[in-house]
Amino acid sequence: MDGENAYLAIVLPRAATAADCQTVAAFNRFFPPGDVYARAEEGKVVICLKQLDFRRLEEFAAARPDELAQEIFRRISDIKSYNIRGGKRIYANYGAERKVRQRKLKEEKRDKVFYARGHNFAPENNAVPPAYANRIICGDSLKILQALPDNCVDLIFTSPPYNFGLEYAEQDDDHYWQDYFDKLFAVFDQCIRVLKFGGRIAVNVQPLFSDYIPTHHLLSNYFLGKKLLWKGEILWEKNNYNCKYTAWGSWKSPASPYLKYTWEFIEIFCKGSLKKVGAKENADITAEEFKNWVTAKWSIAPEHKMQAYGHPAVFPEELARRIIKLFSFRGDFVLDPFNGTGTTTAVAQRLGRKFLGIDIAEKYCEIARARLAGSGEGED
Numbered sequence: 001m002d003g004e005n006a007y008l009a010i011v012l013p014r015a016a017t018a019a020d021c022q023t024v025a026a027f028n029r030f031f032p033p034g035d036v037y038a039r040a041e042e043g044k045v046v047i048c049l050k051q052l053d054f055r056r057l058e059e060f061a062a063a064r065p066d067e068l069a070q071e072i073f074r075r076i077s078d079i080k081s082y083n084i085r086g087g088k089r090i091y092a093n094y095g096a097e098r099k100v101r102q103r104k105l106k107e108e109k110r111d112k113v114f115y116a117r118g119h120n121f122a123p124e125n126n127a128v129p130p131a132y133a134n135r136i137i138c139g140d141s142l143k144i145l146q147a148l149p150d151n152c153v154d155l156i157f158t159s160p161p162y163n164f165g166l167e168y169a170e171q172d173d174d175h176y177w178q179d180y181f182d183k184l185f186a187v188f189d190q191c192i193r194v195l196k197f198g199g200r201i202a203v204n205v206q207p208l209f210s211d212y213i214p215t216h217h218l219l220s221n222y223f224l225g226k227k228l229l230w231k232g233e234i235l236w237e238k239n240n241y242n243c244k245y246t247a248w249g250s251w252k253s254p255a256s257p258y259l260k261y262t263w264e265f266i267e268i269f270c271k272g273s274l275k276k277v278g279a280k281e282n283a284d285i286t287a288e289e290f291k292n293w294v295t296a297k298w299s300i301a302p303e304h305k306m307q308a309y310g311h312p313a314v315f316p317e318e319l320a321r322r323i324i325k326l327f328s329f330r331g332d333f334v335l336d337p338f339n340g341t342g343t344t345t346a347v348a349q350r351l352g353r354k355f356l357g358i359d360i361a362e363k364y365c366e367i368a369r370a371r372l373a374g375s376g377e378g379e380d
Contacts, residue, residue, distance in 0.1 A: 119227035141337035145190035154332035159204035278329035342368025
């Protein structure tokens with residue numbers, strides 16, 4: 001067992017009665033000693049805590065209704081600073097790292113976010129006109145977005161057409177790459193314009209490895225060139241979804257091996273400021289969600305009902321739920337300019353956000369509207 005300095009000590013002032021000693025013994029039988037253990041001393045009970053399966057703690061408290069067991073449960077439950085690893089809460093040295101002295105001074109010397117200097121984004125924000133609030137609009141995103149005022153959208157979450165050759169309704173998906181990016185960047189120009197100062201844009205994208213087009217890098221370079229601030233990159237782990245295909249390239253040869261990926265990327269950028277303004281009471285993310293989701297590799301199964309939706313590339317609602325709760329407040333305005341069958345807008349509505357979804361295919365817009373109504377094709 002590690003030394004006690006590797007544990008977080010919780011001291012419970014008590015008489016340490018015979019009943020307390022029985023509870024301590026039961027506690028130590030219930031948990032691995034390398035995770036947590038208890039000892040009774042004169043005038044106190046000490047809990048030495050390193051890590052814990054919290055569900056087991058709930059089971060222990062339910063099995064033993066005595067006063068000490070309930071106090072142990074309350075004291076551990078009240079600890080809000082911990083990490084998550086392997087399904088256990090990590091309490092001792094959970095944030096251990098080498099500390100940087102004079103961090104702010106050194107950031108200034110390095111010229112933090114130097115690439116976004118001189119962005120000229122106005123800090124004054126505006127409201128979305130009522131005619132565009134909580135709506136699904138069928139049409140060309142480039143034209144529709146031009147009708148919105150500057151600085152009016154809090155969060156943009158979207159997944160543009162892949163240009164892989166998938167069969168979308170009323171839309172080709174195999175354009176000459178330069179034409180594809182020219183149109184995509186024209187839409188994103190409007191997205192940047194309508195995004196609020198401090199607003200965020202999150203783009204789910206997968207490179208086309210067969211064409212050697214690093215779409216995620218091209219998008220990131222575009223946003224950096226527009227003076228947006230890089231917030232981060234999330235890996236959406238799809239659990240070997242794409243590895244069932246045997247496109248290995250030069251089999252057993254270094255001539256040209258084909259690398260296979262089980263994940264997609266979510267590129268996240270901010271306009272003007274990394275910090276978003278919002279009322280604390282409108283933050284609806286829980287402590288457990290926050291601690292899990294800021295670890296930027298999310299294991300989420302792909303959407304399994306794409307056939308029911310009639311769409312070849314639907315991302316799962318859980319992906320939208322995490323992005324919306326992590327990067328926006330309740331009451332914020334969420335935009336998806338490539339809304340498809342309406343995953344972003346359905347989740348935004350459910351989470352108490354205002355929204356606008358735009359898609360060029362009327363079929364998809366009808367499905368998206370049905371999802372908002374809580375019934376119809378593709379609804380859970």
